[in-house]
Amino acid sequence: MNFSTLLFVSLFCGLILAQDGVNAPETGKISKRHQCFPDMCKVLQEFHAMKQKLGVLETRLKNSENQILELQNIERTKVIFSAATGGNGALGPFNTDTTLVYRAVKTNIGKAYNQATGIFTAPVKGIYYFTFFYHAGGAQPARLFLMRNKQIVAATSDHSTSYDGADNGGNAVFLQLQRGDHVYVRLCAHTHVWQNDAITTFSGFLVGQV
Amino acid sequence: MNFSTLLFVSLFCGLILAQDGVNAPETGKISKRHQCFPDMCKVLQEFHAMKQKLGVLETRLKNSENQILELQNIERTKVIFSAATGGNGALGPFNTDTTLVYRAVKTNIGKAYNQATGIFTAPVKGIYYFTFFYHAGGAQPARLFLMRNKQIVAATSDHSTSYDGADNGGNAVFLQLQRGDHVYVRLCAHTHVWQNDAITTFSGFLVGQV
Amino acid sequence: MNFSTLLFVSLFCGLILAQDGVNAPETGKISKRHQCFPDMCKVLQEFHAMKQKLGVLETRLKNSENQILELQNIERTKVIFSAATGGNGALGPFNTDTTLVYRAVKTNIGKAYNQATGIFTAPVKGIYYFTFFYHAGGAQPARLFLMRNKQIVAATSDHSTSYDGADNGGNAVFLQLQRGDHVYVRLCAHTHVWQNDAITTFSGFLVGQV
Numbered sequence: 157m158n159f160s161t162l163l164f165v166s167l168f169c170g171l172i173l174a175q176d177g178v179n180a181p182e183t184g185k186i187s188k189r190h191q192c193f194p195d196m197c198k199v200l201q202e203f204h205a206m207k208q209k210l211g212v213l214e215t216r217l218k219n220s221e222n223q224i225l226e227l228q229n230i231e232r233t234k235v236i237f238s239a240a241t242g243g244n245g246a247l248g249p250f251n252t253d254t255t256l257v258y259r260a261v262k263t264n265i266g267k268a269y270n271q272a273t274g275i276f277t278a279p280v281k282g283i284y285y286f287t288f289f290y291h292a293g294g295a296q297p298a299r300l301f302l303m304r305n306k307q308i309v310a311a312t313s314d315h316s317t318s319y320d321g322a323d324n325g326g327n328a329v330f331l332q333l334q335r336g337d338h339v340y341v342r343l344c345a346h347t348h349v350w351q352n353d354a355i356t357t358f359s360g361f362l363v364g365q366v
Numbered sequence: 367m368n369f370s371t372l373l374f375v376s377l378f379c380g381l382i383l384a385q386d387g388v389n390a391p392e393t394g395k396i397s398k399r400h401q402c403f404p405d406m407c408k409v410l411q412e413f414h415a416m417k418q419k420l421g422v423l424e425t426r427l428k429n430s431e432n433q434i435l436e437l438q439n440i441e442r443t444k445v446i447f448s449a450a451t452g453g454n455g456a457l458g459p460f461n462t463d464t465t466l467v468y469r470a471v472k473t474n475i476g477k478a479y480n481q482a483t484g485i486f487t488a489p490v491k492g493i494y495y496f497t498f499f500y501h502a503g504g505a506q507p508a509r510l511f512l513m514r515n516k517q518i519v520a521a522t523s524d525h526s527t528s529y530d531g532a533d534n535g536g537n538a539v540f541l542q543l544q545r546g547d548h549v550y551v552r553l554c555a556h557t558h559v560w561q562n563d564a565i566t567t568f569s570g571f572l573v574g575q576v
Numbered sequence: 577m578n579f580s581t582l583l584f585v586s587l588f589c590g591l592i593l594a595q596d597g598v599n600a601p602e603t604g605k606i607s608k609r610h611q612c613f614p615d616m617c618k619v620l621q622e623f624h625a626m627k628q629k630l631g632v633l634e635t636r637l638k639n640s641e642n643q644i645l646e647l648q649n650i651e652r653t654k655v656i657f658s659a660a661t662g663g664n665g666a667l668g669p670f671n672t673d674t675t676l677v678y679r680a681v682k683t684n685i686g687k688a689y690n691q692a693t694g695i696f697t698a699p700v701k702g703i704y705y706f707t708f709f710y711h712a713g714g715a716q717p718a719r720l721f722l723m724r725n726k727q728i729v730a731a732t733s734d735h736s737t738s739y740d741g742a743d744n745g746g747n748a749v750f751l752q753l754q755r756g757d758h759v760y761v762r763l764c765a766h767t768h769v770w771q772n773d774a775i776t777t778f779s780g781f782l783v784g785q786v
Contacts, residue, residue, distance in 0.1 A: 199623065203409065206630060210416060210423070213630070216637055217426055223644050224433050230651060231440060234574050236493050238540040262519060263540045265493060265576065283656050283685060285781070287497075287707075289537045291523065301774070309682060310660075311774035313711065315742045322525045324535040325744040327709045328779055330658040330683045354511070354521035359540055361495070361573060363781060364654050366685065413619065420626060420633070427636055434643050441650060444784050446703050448750040472729060473750045475703060475786065497707075499747045501733065532735045534745040564721070564731035569750055571705070571783060
């Protein structure tokens with residue numbers, strides 16, 4: 157309670173006492189008034205305390221609102237994609253390593269996968285899951301690397317064989333990425349895969365931000 | 367502050383001034399009373415302001431409570447399943463396309479996968495992840511399509527061969543589904559897979575609601 | 577409102593009425609004072625109501641803060657790992673079943689995967705996703721089981737063949753685990769896989785706590 161309120165309280169209590177003198181109340185009435193005098197002072201004290209408490213609650217509420225906003229932002233940040241090569245027949249072999257471009261996009265929430273280049277670019281720092289599968293004829297080998305920037309992070313491959321018309325492969329990995337990291341599938345030189353809208357695929361999603 | 371309160375405040379302040387006249391206080395005391403007079407008015411004004419602020423905080427708190435409820439609902443909505451075919455030996459070939467029924471259920475949180483029909487039905491609109499793997503003997507080809515309603519969304523297959531006792535395949539995809547969409551694995555006509563509790567499987571989960 | 581405050585209110589209202597008598601105000605002024613008298617009582621009643629409301633808001637805010645904390649804890653509990661065998665060439669065959677130790681760890685958020693033993697230990701009860709892939713030469717069979725404690729939960733395998741230089745396999749499953757459950761990959765006796773930093777892998781993550 158500040159000084160002027162305190163002064164007011166004592167003057168107010170003093171005023172009531174003076175009024176008692178002017179009105180010459182009977183003895184019983186003075187006693188009751190004396191009983192009530194502390195209540196008004198108490199009310200003022202409680203008012204002051206309530207004012208402080210309200211300020212504290214407002215601060216806590218503000219913190220809660222900020223934390224809710226943060227949780228909502230995390231929940232709304234979705235990065236999820238799936239694509240197949242599209243096309244028909246054999247893709248490759250090429251004389252050099254080639255980035256596989258998966259043109260038949262099924263899902264691309266967050267638009268982090270670029271269907272023109274085949275490159276996924278991490279929009280936020282976080283842990284991502286990637287998985288890729290291929291189908292290939294047996295006449296040529298198949299070798300695919302999942303790349304993070306210039307590093308091989310997963311692989312799948314198969315030899316060529318005359319005796320097996322086709323083979324399959326795939327792999328998966330969880331990677332911690334920085335914002336801007338590139339992830340893509342490299343078709344190694346002199347190897348091939350089979351193309352269509354469903355069989356040779358590349359998928360991934362943001363698992364969580366760290 | 368409403369009109370009657372304002373009126374009361376001025377009357378109250380006026381009353382105190384009149385009392386000063388009746389009590390003929392010494393000059394010093396009048397000055398102090400005049401200093402305190404604005405405090406009670408101020409208290410009443412602050413009280414009114416506090417009342418409004420309390421109303422605003424209550425509205426903000428209600429909003430926060432609703433947002434928390436929404437975040438909790440999202441967190442509690444879990445749809446996750448895994449199942450294997452169960453059974454023994456070769457399943458197929460059949461003369462027609464057949465929905466693969468995975469009877470050996472390992473997990474079925476949210477009960478969206480129907481182990482009697484092999485069909486997963488999306489309980490809420492959202493992005494889902496599906497993955498399926500098969501093992502098959504070499505004597506017959508294998509061809510499996512992951513279907514969303516009537517559309518092929520992923521595939522895996524292999525030729526028959528006398529020279530390779532068995533082969534494996536699989537695939538995965540992230541799909542945006544509407545509530546009620548059906549996702550299931552089709553075993554194509556004239557192809558087969560190998561059955562047991564662990565090797566030919568179908569799994570999926572709700573990644574996020576959009 | 578408590579008894580002494582009620583007594584004060586009636587005395588205060590009575591005091592103002594008595595003052596009217598002492599000051600012998602003109603008829604008009606008494607009427608206005610009578611109009612304002614209920615306001616102070618009303619203010620005290622409202623003050624009491626506000627005090628109660630503030631208490632209720634504080635309780636609700638406390639609940640909200642606890643719920644936010646719970647949501648934050650869930651969001652922060654991340655368990656995500658990926659590892660490849662590392663090494664070179666063929667791993668196996670061994671005369672007994674062997675736990676595959678994936679030494680080339682790519683990710684191990686939550687440190688639940690032990691790269692010395694190959695065993696993942698669930699740090700919290702929840703639903704987890706596991707996936708594993710292998711590559712193996714054709715000269716020996718390959719057979720891998722994903723184990724939960726002593727139970728086979730997923731499998732992948734291939735026969736040996738002279739006619740196919742290599743083969744691939746893999747599988748995935750969602751499992752509900754208790755805290756402390758062990759999940760690992762068993763390389764079955766007399767079978768082998770191919771080792772390197774990228775091709776024979778084991779990965780998993782905590783999907784959600786239940």
